[in-house]
Amino acid sequence: MQRSRAEAAQREAIAATFPRKSWLDHLRVQMLAIVLPVLLLALWTFSSTQHIFGAGLLPTPMESAETYIDWIAGKSRGLVDPFSGTWARNVAASFLRVVIGVSFAALIGIILGILIGRSRAVELLFDPTIQGIRPVPVTAWVPFTLIFFGISPAAAISLIFIAAFFPILVNTTAGAQHVSVAMLRAARMLGASEAYLLRRVVLPSALPQIFTGLRLGIGMGWVAVIVAEMIGVKSGLGYILWQAYYWNRMDMLICTVFTIGVLGFVSDRIVYVYARRKFFWASR
Template sequence: MIVLEVPVRAEACEPETATRATGLRDRLITLLWALPVPVLAIVLWDRGVTGGWRLPFGIQMGFLPTPWEVGRRLVDLAVGGVLDDSYSGTLWLHAYASAIRVAQGFAIAVAVAVPLGIAMGRSRTAYRMLEPTLNLIRPIPVTAWAPLALLIIGFGDRSTIFLVFLAAIFAILLNTIAGVQAVPPRLFEAAAMLGTRRSRTLYTVVLPAAMPGIVAGLRIALGLSWVILVVGETVGIRVGLGALITQAREQSRTDLIVAVMIVIGLAGFLADRLLMLVIRLIAGRRPLLP
């Protein structure tokens, strides 16, 4: 009896392997392109401090801490055991408190701005009624609201969350309105030809088509939330990244100020990546993102 052995072909597995390899290569290339700028910035920073450079706007780099001093402070903030002062190992406590405040203010802004933006984008009557008032309030700086928030809300988390909400809502609202108004009319015509009910066009047509604009607004608003957080945490709050900067300013600890600034930048970067991950998980394979 003759047994014929049919060779197993591995072509079916090759596309998946090739896709993973391509994705890994793209990430590596992206990292390599991104590295030179921060490395150059650190080198110039170190040279400027040691050389006492004077920059435009009267900036005197001789008063700044060196990258090495800031690095030591970052390590001490995170794990302790380096400088052993009252701030050692407290980073995660401050970062967690700030992240909770940002998440709450941002979530409230999303819950208000997205439905309101959709309504204003779809209804000309709602747009005409609300647009003048919103554009009258929008130019008022969030920092101008801070003293009023302390008076009408009081010290503590709620005033900070309110300021974060104000910082985030208009970016989400305006981008949602623009995204909804930019939905091509032919999509509604195609949905009607396919028998889609008018009540379902919001989920099947409007939201998918407007999603790139909404996502852009969410990302801008999340970044602004971290910016305003420092303002909200400067008064009446003892735990938080903004409060940490205030305490460092009062004690003239420039290394702590710069270290916390770096932490806020990293927190904003990670929050943006987490937001995009959540949106991609919700979107699945649907082409909702640019």
């Protein structure tokens, strides 16, 4: 009985601190979110119809939409189009590489970040070298991946790993370093071991920062996969982007860039929404 009353009081306190917004407030926020895309679409339409960049160079939104439908559904418009119907397999190839690369980066980055954040010896051992390597752009690693892995999916995944690893590591380290001293002291007074502290105190406290690092890492992963696929493999959205440029297919360039943006946005929103609901106390 007392527990149910305590839970009810806790829910009331949370509701009072974070009041729910009305549907009208949510609608206003959503309307703001589409203002800039509508303006960009209007600018694109004007530029293509008025031939601002030259006649026939920039396709209209309607022409790009027709190309996108053909790319997805494979309904060619009476022409032999090598891109027709290839959307699904190229999206799947890029998505799989991002998932594998970011997953390995998260696994190693989170473990190493927690250790660096809580151990002075581990910090001295790894941090100077990591901070020296971190500013190197991901494109600088392309020759090394091609030398060691050749033109293969492994080369692309290794670039994604490098790009995603550092944001995850740095944010995890920051989260582990800013754990409440009072919580650590209380746990030690109750006889908690260092392993228990890392698992039950440090890791949960650092989770908001870790998820911030994951969001950044996923974004960098999509950047890296395009760079890698333009050079190191023969499939995926980066490969399609390069082929569209090679064949002067501006409509396919636009469709590919749009697809990359949508996939990056959706993957970021998934992590963001989960983190916002799970760690609402840290996002206010």
